[in-house]
Amino acid sequence: MNSTRFDVLGIGNAIVDVIARTEDDFLFRQKMRKGGMQLITEADATRIYDAMGPAVEVSGGSAANTVVGAASLGARAAFIGKVKDDELGRVFAHDIRAAGVCFTTPPASQGPATARCYVLVTPDGERTMNTYLGAAQDLHPNDIDPEAVGAAQIVYLEGYLWDPPHAKEAFLKAANIAHGAKRDVALTLSDAFCVDRYRAEFLDLIRSRTVDLVFANEHELHSLYQTADFETALKALREDAKAAVVTRSEKGSIVVTREESDAVQACPVARVVDATGAGDLFAAGFLMGLARGTDYRTAARLGALAAAEVIQHLGARPETSLRDLARENGFDV
Amino acid sequence: MNSTRFDVLGIGNAIVDVIARTEDDFLFRQKMRKGGMQLITEADATRIYDAMGPAVEVSGGSAANTVVGAASLGARAAFIGKVKDDELGRVFAHDIRAAGVCFTTPPASQGPATARCYVLVTPDGERTMNTYLGAAQDLHPNDIDPEAVGAAQIVYLEGYLWDPPHAKEAFLKAANIAHGAKRDVALTLSDAFCVDRYRAEFLDLIRSRTVDLVFANEHELHSLYQTADFETALKALREDAKAAVVTRSEKGSIVVTREESDAVQACPVARVVDATGAGDLFAAGFLMGLARGTDYRTAARLGALAAAEVIQHLGARPETSLRDLARENGFDV
Numbered sequence: 329m330n331s332t333r334f335d336v337l338g339i340g341n342a343i344v345d346v347i348a349r350t351e352d353d354f355l356f357r358q359k360m361r362k363g364g365m366q367l368i369t370e371a372d373a374t375r376i377y378d379a380m381g382p383a384v385e386v387s388g389g390s391a392a393n394t395v396v397g398a399a400s401l402g403a404r405a406a407f408i409g410k411v412k413d414d415e416l417g418r419v420f421a422h423d424i425r426a427a428g429v430c431f432t433t434p435p436a437s438q439g440p441a442t443a444r445c446y447v448l449v450t451p452d453g454e455r456t457m458n459t460y461l462g463a464a465q466d467l468h469p470n471d472i473d474p475e476a477v478g479a480a481q482i483v484y485l486e487g488y489l490w491d492p493p494h495a496k497e498a499f500l501k502a503a504n505i506a507h508g509a510k511r512d513v514a515l516t517l518s519d520a521f522c523v524d525r526y527r528a529e530f531l532d533l534i535r536s537r538t539v540d541l542v543f544a545n546e547h548e549l550h551s552l553y554q555t556a557d558f559e560t561a562l563k564a565l566r567e568d569a570k571a572a573v574v575t576r577s578e579k580g581s582i583v584v585t586r587e588e589s590d591a592v593q594a595c596p597v598a599r600v601v602d603a604t605g606a607g608d609l610f611a612a613g614f615l616m617g618l619a620r621g622t623d624y625r626t627a628a629r630l631g632a633l634a635a636a637e638v639i640q641h642l643g644a645r646p647e648t649s650l651r652d653l654a655r656e657n658g659f660d661v
Numbered sequence: 662m663n664s665t666r667f668d669v670l671g672i673g674n675a676i677v678d679v680i681a682r683t684e685d686d687f688l689f690r691q692k693m694r695k696g697g698m699q700l701i702t703e704a705d706a707t708r709i710y711d712a713m714g715p716a717v718e719v720s721g722g723s724a725a726n727t728v729v730g731a732a733s734l735g736a737r738a739a740f741i742g743k744v745k746d747d748e749l750g751r752v753f754a755h756d757i758r759a760a761g762v763c764f765t766t767p768p769a770s771q772g773p774a775t776a777r778c779y780v781l782v783t784p785d786g787e788r789t790m791n792t793y794l795g796a797a798q799d800l801h802p803n804d805i806d807p808e809a810v811g812a813a814q815i816v817y818l819e820g821y822l823w824d825p826p827h828a829k830e831a832f833l834k835a836a837n838i839a840h841g842a843k844r845d846v847a848l849t850l851s852d853a854f855c856v857d858r859y860r861a862e863f864l865d866l867i868r869s870r871t872v873d874l875v876f877a878n879e880h881e882l883h884s885l886y887q888t889a890d891f892e893t894a895l896k897a898l899r900e901d902a903k904a905a906v907v908t909r910s911e912k913g914s915i916v917v918t919r920e921e922s923d924a925v926q927a928c929p930v931a932r933v934v935d936a937t938g939a940g941d942l943f944a945a946g947f948l949m950g951l952a953r954g955t956d957y958r959t960a961a962r963l964g965a966l967a968a969a970e971v972i973q974h975l976g977a978r979p980e981t982s983l984r985d986l987a988r989e990n991g992f993d994v
Binding site: 348349377378380381382383384385386387396414415416419422423424426427441643645647 | 681682710711713714715716717718719720729747748749752755756757759760774976978980
């Protein structure tokens with residue numbers, strides 16, 4: 329196996345989050361499913377933006393958040409995703425590069441604008457997301473740089489890539505290159521409704537070992553196996569996946585393989601300000617742990633620490649050096 | 662005197678802030694004057710943005726922040742300022758309207774992009790600002806709606822308007838209309854270096870009673886009278902201005918007229934996260950007090966409360982309802 333240039337390379341939708349605080353009543357009136365991610369048209373985007381309160385813009389995107397978190401922990405990280413050559417596209421590119429992530433996917437010069445996610449944060453800290461995919465829809469297999477993918481220890485892919493038309497081909501191309509170079513491929517199931525849209529395909533990815541490691545939260549796990557019983561779903565995942573991590577918010581996480589199952593506590597936080605990015609940053613810490621050769625349990629603890637940082641402020645990107653935070657908490661990163 | 666449609670109408674540069682945390686060393690290397698505002702070219706903007714860390718975008722602009730703060734306190738507020746019809750211009754317009762402020766200045770369809778201010782926040786909470794004026798330079802006397810200005814109880818103008826070429830004409834037109842309608846005109850001196858650029862003109866505005874009320878912080882006051890002695894500068898201001906408020910950060914504020922001088926304490930805060938907008942929000946509370954007919958002392962206390970909210974988070978726009986906060990603190994707003 330050749331030496332690696334990257335600890336982790338993420339592929340996902342390149343999105344700028346437009347975040348506003350709101351009340352539950354707003355979600356109800358706008359017919360939004362609280363806690364979920366729904367895809368919206370440009371007309372929906374205009375309607376929702378007009379209706380929502382003053383906002384802040386922060387770069388986002390699930391896998392992008394994860395690689396930024398990994399970079400903040402000291403990882404060598406890269407990202408592949410599509411923006412347009414417009415103001416928000418430049419914002420996305422600036423922010424991910426300024427975070428130390430290698431990002432070289434050429435922006436689209438034509439077509440729809442850079443993707444935006446209208447994130448409504450309710451007083452309980454829950455986030456409800458409305459994504460206009462825009463230029464992210466134009467991610468294409470040609471955007472997958474085989475050299476970069478083959479040089480990454482772990483390739484991390486988001487389930488959301490099943491939404492844009494050509495991104496799943498890009499996903500499969502990347503997974504193929506990674507396995508050809510004897511690298512590991514990780515997948516996050518992204519969202520319970522996303523799982524609902526692509527259940528059979530996701531199960532096939534897992535069972536065929538196109539992915540080596542699966543990240544899921546409880547809702548996604550229940551959706552994947554269409555059961556309300558956690559133990560039943562977890563048992564099914566253990567049979568299907570080479571390895572998996574199930575995150576359970578304040579109840580912590582469980583790392584499973586066919587042979588083992590290990591529960592790890594969450595990091596207590598004073599108050600959840602904005603849950604956006606909790607899963608993304610958990611994955612960042614977990615992947616960084618694996619890249620540094622820790623055991624699953626330590627990786628999950630590092631994931632919990634990174635997730636705890638990001639839910640204590642608005643936005644899904646860390647606001648402090650996660651490496652410093654990890655070292656203060658006794659991690660060797 | 663006709664009835665008013667607005668409690669306060671602000672005129673200022675329409676700016677989106679691009680905010681990043683940094684260390685003092687970065688300011689030193691970039692040759693920035695800590696705590697100040699410097700005007701930058703488009704080339705500077707590119708250079709600074711490339712060098713700075715991951716950022717968040719939040720609508721800003723001094724007078725715009727003030728009217729948003731006043732609206733959050735329950736005031737009927739309006740704003741006049743120039744954006745371009747581009748993505749950040751739409752962000753600015755959305756945010757100020759979503760805050761409940763009437764904003765009808767038509768965006769520029771040609772010319773430079775919407776103004777941006779690159780705000781660097783150091784660990785001590787101080788902010789250092791680099792402003793690319795862009796489309797804000799195109800504010801013109803034609804953008805002053807005489808009907809709206811004449812229908813506002815207080816017209817609030819920022820000293821920064823002396824920087825764009827035609828904005829001072831717009832400023833003087835607005836002041837003239839306001840006085841013709843027997844309204845009050847307030848001015849913030851904006852920045853010590855801004856005062857340095859336009860000292861004679863600002864003194865003339867004050868002495869000629871083109872403005873009825875002056876807001877200044879200590880640095881601006883010292884710059885206005887070119888003295889390091891606070892009492893000397895304050896005495897000069899009392900002789901020149903009809904009324905003035907001098908803000909002194911954690912030392913509170915002093916409201917002065919020729920006859921009176923009254924010191925008001927600051928609201929203690931646990932930690933200054935980002936000082937951006939402290940003066941703007943003080944003015945918001947003070948103006949709201951005046952609009953509601955309170956005495957200067959109560960107005961200054963309301964200003965201190967609004968300023969305390971905004972320095973406890975990133976960005977210069979309130980993150981909570983200032984009206985609720987004021988009521989919880991015993992104000993009748």
